[in-house]
Amino acid sequence: MEVKIESPDKERLSALKVETWPIWTKEISRFDWYYGETEMCYFLEGRVIVELPDGQKIDIKKGDLVTFPKGLSCVWDIKEPIRKHYTFIED
Known part of the structure; x- marks a missing residue:
């Protein structure tokens, strides 16, 4: 399962209508997560390291547009x- 990270321009964000999506916030913490659906998110603030089951660590920060695949377990x-x-996103 691949986590897709993009550095979108304003046109891409506008086409996706990102500004209409809900906002989620979370303080500094560490927790297990499972994606029951494919999720796309655009990071407005902060930094997280997502640890995949194979040991890969993905550094995600402000300005990143990330797609997490359905079925992914991570930390x-x-x-x-x-x-x-x-x-x-519908699969």
């Missing part, structure tokens, strides 16, 4: 408080 290690827009 979120939030280094700086997170604020992100998110939406779920």
